[in-house]
Amino acid sequence: xxxxxxxxxxxxxxxxxxxxxxxxxxxxxxxxxxxxxxxxxxxxxxxxxxxxxxxxxxxxxxxxxxxxxxxxxxxxxxxxxxxxxxxxxxxxxxxxxxxxxxxxxxxxxxxxxxxxxxxxxxxxxxxxxxxxxxxxxxxxxxxxxxxxxxx
Numbered sequence: 675x676x677x678x679x680x681x682x683x684x685x686x687x688x689x690x691x692x693x694x695x696x697x698x699x700x701x702x703x704x705x706x707x708x709x710x711x712x713x714x715x716x717x718x719x720x721x722x723x724x725x726x727x728x729x730x731x732x733x734x735x736x737x738x739x740x741x742x743x744x745x746x747x748x749x750x751x752x753x754x755x756x757x758x759x760x761x762x763x764x765x766x767x768x769x770x771x772x773x774x775x776x777x778x779x780x781x782x783x784x785x786x787x788x789x790x791x792x793x794x795x796x797x798x799x800x801x802x803x804x805x806x807x808x809x810x811x812x813x814x815x816x817x818x819x820x821x822x823x824x825x
Contacts, residue, residue, distance in 0.1 A: 678764055679810050682741040685766025686752055694745050697817035700809040701754065701764070702792060703738035704729075705802035725802045732799035735770035742792070742803070744781075744817045746824075749773045749794070775822055781815040 682699035690696070706721025722738060729736035734751055741752035753768040779795040786804065792811045794801045805811045 679813075681764045682743060682752065682754070682766060685754075685764075686741065686743055686750060686769075689750065689752070689766075689769040689772070690745065691747065694747050697744050697746060697821060698810055698813035699741060699743035700805055700811050700814055701739055702742045702803040702805045702809065702811065703740065704736050705791065705804050707738040708789065708804060721802070728799045728801045732794075732797040732801055733771065734773055734794065734796065734801055736801060736803065737770060740770065741766060742811075742814060744775075744814045744821065746821050747775060749775065749778055749818070775818065778818065778822075781818045783811050783815045 678701050679699050683696045686696060686699065704722040704725035706718040706725065708718070710718025710722060726736045736751065737753060739754060739756065741754045743750040743752060750772050751770040752766050753770050755763060755765040755767060773796065777796055782793045784791040789807050790805050790809065790811050792803045792805060
């Protein structure tokens, strides 16, 4: 498990309901964040706006960067401090949104050239996010499927 996942798990405990447990977590960003930072600013910003707008319509707050955690009951989006990588300096600052798992239709992970794309489907929206190559987004998708199967 990556240090950033450990820090997300530890930092999010204050936002959990009684008996709830985090199954997987990762640092993610609105789709386009990397392009906007890497110099393809116009394209990246447009993709970020689309991702955030889809999240708003679906009632899942999307930010860049943010923590995304799956529990045995909910999908959480977490406001985080801007870490330096490998979890250094990463802190969970607030719970931005919490969605019951039965409101989530699916979570899909796709590979990118450098990193991964995560698509959360809910309330008729597809919310595109991205994560670094080492982020445990596959763990989030797998944990979602497991939790949904046992619910």
